[in-house]
Amino acid sequence: MQVTRGLYIGRFQPYHGGHQAVLEQISREADEIIVGIGSAHASHTPTDPFTAGERIAMIYGALRKLRRWFYVIPLPDLNRNAVWVSHVKSMTPPFETVYSNNHLVVELFTEAGMHVKRPPLYQRDTYSGTAIRKLMLEGAEWKHLVPEPVAEVIDEVGGVNRLRNICQSD
Numbered sequence: 001m002q003v004t005r006g007l008y009i010g011r012f013q014p015y016h017g018g019h020q021a022v023l024e025q026i027s028r029e030a031d032e033i034i035v036g037i038g039s040a041h042a043s044h045t046p047t048d049p050f051t052a053g054e055r056i057a058m059i060y061g062a063l064r065k066l067r068r069w070f071y072v073i074p075l076p077d078l079n080r081n082a083v084w085v086s087h088v089k090s091m092t093p094p095f096e097t098v099y100s101n102n103h104l105v106v107e108l109f110t111e112a113g114m115h116v117k118r119p120p121l122y123q124r125d126t127y128s129g130t131a132i133r134k135l136m137l138e139g140a141e142w143k144h145l146v147p148e149p150v151a152e153v154i155d156e157v158g159g160v161n162r163l164r165n166i167c168q169s170d
């Protein structure tokens, strides 16, 4: 029997409960899950504070309970959108379906003839990387919005302090 694989790409800055809800859906539809860490080269900026390695640790911790075989693959960005799908395919195991709500990602994979699904957004205002980073900067509570292993990684690397330091003005 042929194995089916679903690809989910995101920046995961940080990985949160909305991402987890989508991956729970994919785990019910595909035999194996591929998580592509977009903008893998980026870190230590206000919008991309965490390294690819830190995001890998977050996602491995969060996905352990899904009981599905999964791959987590860093994908550095390319300056050329027109060849990005080939770049992604060259770095990942074969897959049948791409899951995304990012307009550019949907457009590029659709143009390449791939099957794309747009999973429902889960409480988008609350479960959003931008909103969670803002809470961190304000010193407000954010840990309830991410799976527990993600909060542990952020604590381990001093993520909140890092974000505050890189967002300081001169």
Ligand code: NAD
Pocket: 009, 010, 011, 012, 013, 017, 018, 019, 021, 022, 037, 038, 039, 040, 076, 077, 078, 079, 080, 081, 084, 099, 100, 101, 102, 104, 105, 108, 119, 120, 121, 122, 123, 124, 125, 127, 128, 129
């Ligand atoms: P993201 O972490 O913001 O989101 C990942 C996915 O989760 C998206 O599909 C988003 O719609 C979904 N999501 C977010 N909140 C959700 C919620 N509450 N409930 C359900 N789903 C939710 O990452 P992103 O910005 O979509 O990542 C796309 C990546 O692809 C980026 O790293 C981008 O640079 C990369 N990319 C690169 C190129 C290139 O290099 N040329 C081209 C296209 C895309």
